[in-house]
Amino acid sequence: MPRFSIIVPVFKVQGYLRECLDSVLGQSYRDLEVIAVDDCSPDGCGAILDAYAARDPRVRVLHLPENVGLGRARNAGMPHATGDYLFFLDSDDTLTPGALRALADRLDELPGPDGPDVLVFDYARTYWWGGTRRNVLARVLAEAGAGTFTAAERPEILDLLMVVWNKVYRRDFVEKHGFRFPPGYYEDTPWTFPTLLGAERIAVLDRICVAYRQRRTGSILSTTSRKHFDIHDQYERVFAYVDSRPELSSWRPCLCHKMGEHCLDVLAKPDRLPESDKEEFFRRTAELFRKHKGGPTPPGLRVLEGGFTRYRAVRAARSLDLRARQVRAAAVVRLKRGWSNVHGHRPLDPHLAVYSAFSHRGVLGDPAAVHRAARELAPHIRGVWVVRADQVPSLPPGVEYVVPDSLRYHQVTARATYFVNNVNWPGTLAKRPGSVHIHTHQGTPLKYMGADLLHKPGARHGLDVPQMLRRADRWDYSLVANRHSELVWDRAYPCRFTSVRTGSPRNDVLVRARPGDGADVRARLGIPAGHTVVLYAPTRRDYVRGGHVDRIDLARFAEDLGEGHSLVVRLHPSLADGPARGMGLAELHRRGVLVDATTEPHVEELMLASDVLVTDYSALMFDYANLDRPIVIHADDWGTYTASRGAYFDLTADAPGHVTRTHRELAWLFACGGWRDEESAALRAGFRARFCEFDDGRAAERVVRTLMLGEQDLPLPVPAPAQAARDLLASS
Known part of the structure; x- marks a missing residue:
């Protein structure tokens, strides 16, 4: 008996079917069966299914004599299922790598001999043009906890998309209750509500397991047809289910509200109903709502208590309100522009500095180090940070800030003398004569940057290089x-700035590091005392839409490291809010397999807390080398990476430590202790001599004294690691 029975209804998807089946049969978890139901598809789907069944005994094909529709095709497959859990997968969607393994592991960790009745997991929409967007309600899964619950205990589970394919169902539970799919357009509705309401044990998996394909032509539900009237019949089936079970009667108001919202959403879509049918659709929705509401009407559904004319009037009023808001917004833009011009005619304030980092994400990086030094060495220079509104709560106490594009922002940026940033300021910020722009950059460059990207069209997708250079024209100093x-x-950056050999201010804390500096961070992250901490920090890929590629099986790597090791993972900051963490990282963190530190604001703290860095091509390696701790480069796609992005030198030939190209090599390097051998130390010494040349622990002080206070006698940094590097290389 397999663990999963994956039922795949198939109709006119010959262009996507192979990808769907390959995503299932290629899973690392093999305990499954596929029941593919050919719903009398008129294209080549039947032949494709038969070919897969001939190659893989786990595939069984049912050829229906006539087309019965999606719901009844699923019904046809259910009697043939023998697995513990039913998984209904649409034939144009795909499973993400490792999805079934993650589902099986989640089921195994739940108590009880039978497992949960329903296990809900996450999905991501994948668009035909290459974009990916995670379920916007993923937080519901993250907040649900590790145990099981009922819908009454966590009613927010009903806020998730009411589809069948983001859940697996215990087969005994389905058979006991006799759940079946009705015919029609909205066949998922009378399946998902009853299964969730009837389940005694629901569990969640906070992981993206399905890639939900968004076709350019849309789904069947985006076609204009009277078939959308089917939604009323489907909700009547939901209410009939509740009526047949008195213990569920309290759900009637909630379900009525869900029905009203769903129907109004269909009515509001311009491509769902013929214009001549909209009044009838509204009337039937209102009748159904009055029939079942059983309680007070939420404000958003009060429109159903009036007629269609009132509904149209409300819609028109909302449209007018939107236009009014747009007019007000344009007026505000003119006001801010005028406000900026007024202050732009006032003298510069010689005692005002403005700071920003990582597109206004907070007090971070080099600008933060310069700001700290300025508060100590030049307290007469007032420092103001530009910070996004959502990051204000995380600011350190006592930090003065302005929100981008606010009136205070325009006032401060019009008067400031000093501007410190590690990315370019917005193009709307004009550089005034006498102002001093200090650009800190974000690290030592390995990959192509700026004008060099003109020869890498894939890497500069969505990037306006000439505009970038116009913004860089404002730089006075480049650190x-x-x-x-x-x-x-x-x-x-072929601009008119002056390079200043200050060192990187953010690295001062690394150069000055003392034993035990990372102990507090280890404790906060829950890392056991005495563990060897492996920090894995991969960079993004330009050759993949979205930038994320799983180059290492993290669960396997954590297991290979063995007892006494903790794996800490930090994805590239640009991937923190996308789907990357939902592809398994968040779930592995919840289970304690590793520590997901992607959203830790201060990466230098993670470096101090670690014993070794594993990375691919991240600029973090240049900073980490200041700690003189082992670095391992995992370069399994170096050729692809350099072809798409470009690199200024061959990292595999001039690496800061050992280079691995396969998971097996990486695991062996840690198993045998080679990651910290003498050869590793010699390679690191040479790397430090070249790339930590001006980092002496006084970079921030040097910036403040020379560029803000105008002092001339501060000595240039001495390349501290150079002599040690020569000695070590000579002896190796």
Whole structure:
């Protein structure tokens, strides 16, 4: 008896069917059966299914004599299922890698001999043009906890998309209650509500298991047809189910509200109903709502208590309100522009500095280090941070800030003398004569940047290089930590700035690190005392839409590291809010397999807390080298990466440590202890001599004294690791 019976109804999807089946049969978890139901598809789907069944005994094909529709095709497959759990997968969607393994592991950790009745998991919409967007209500899964519950205990579970394919169902539970799919357009509705309401044990998996394909032509529900009237019959079936079970009667108001919202959403879509049918659809919706509401009407549904004429009037009023808001917004823009012009005619304030980092994400990176030094060495210079509104609660106490595009923002940026940033300021910010723009960059460059991207069209997708250079024209000073960076920035940004060999201010804390500096961070992350902490920090990929590629099986790597090790993972910051963490990282963190530190604001704290860095091509390696701790480069796609993005030197030939190209090599390097051997130390020493040249622990002080206070006698940094590197290389 397999663990999962995956039922796949098939109709006119010959262009997508192979990808769907491959995503299932190629799963690392093999205990499954596929019941593919050919719903009398007129294209080549039947032959494709038969070919797969001939190659893989786990595939069984049912050829229906006539087309019966999606719901009844699923019904046809259910009697043939022998698995513990039923999984209904649409034939144009796909399973994500490792999805079934994650589902099986989640089921195994739940108590009880039978497992939950329903296990709900996450999905991501994948668009025909290459974009990916995670379920916007993913937080419901994250907040549901590790145990099981009923819908009454967590009613927010009903807020999730009411579809059949984001859940697996215990087969005994389905058979006991006799759940079946009705015919019609909205056949998922009278399945999902009853199964969730009838389930005694619901569990969740906070992981993206299904890639929900968004076709360019849309789904069948996006066609204009009277078939959308089917939604009323389907909700009548839901109410009939509740009526047959008195213990569920309290759900009637909630379900009535769901019905009203769903129907109004269909009515509001311009491509669902013929214009001549909209009044009838509204009337039937209102009748159904009055029949079943059983309680007070929410404000958003009060429109159903009036007629269609009132509904149209409300819609028109909302449209007028939207236009009024747009007019007000345009007026505000003119006001801000005028406000900025007024202050732009006032003298610069020689005691005002404005800071920003990572597109206004907070007090971070090099600008934060410069700000700290300025508060100590130049307290007469008032420092103001530009911070996004959503990041204000996380600001340190006592930090003065302005929100982007606010009136105070325009006032401060019009008067400030000093501007410190690690990314470009917006194009709307004009550089005034006498102002000093200090650009810190975000690290030593390995991959192509700036004008060098003109020869890499894939890497500069969505990036306006000429505009980037116009913004860089405002730089007065470019900070560098090594001669390599100095040469690259001169080439990548052909502008009129002056390079300053200050070192990287953010690295001062690393250069000055003492034993035990990372202990507090380890404790906060829940890392046991005495563990060897492996920090894995991959970078994004330009050759993949969205930038995320799983280069390492994290669960396997954590297991291979063995007892006494903790794996800490930090994805590239640009991936923190996308679907990348939902592909398994968040679930592995919940289970304690690893620590997901992607949203930790201060990466230097993670570096201090770790014993070794594993990365691919992240600029973090150049900063980490200041700690003089082992670094491992996992370069399994170096050729692809350099072909798409470009690199200023061959990292695999001039690496800061050992280079691995397969998971087996990586696991063996840690198993045998090679990650911290003498060869590793020699490679790291040479790397530090080249790339930590000007980092001496006084970079922030040097920036403040020379560029803000105008002092001339501060000595240039001495390349501290160079002599040690020569000695070590000579002896190896």
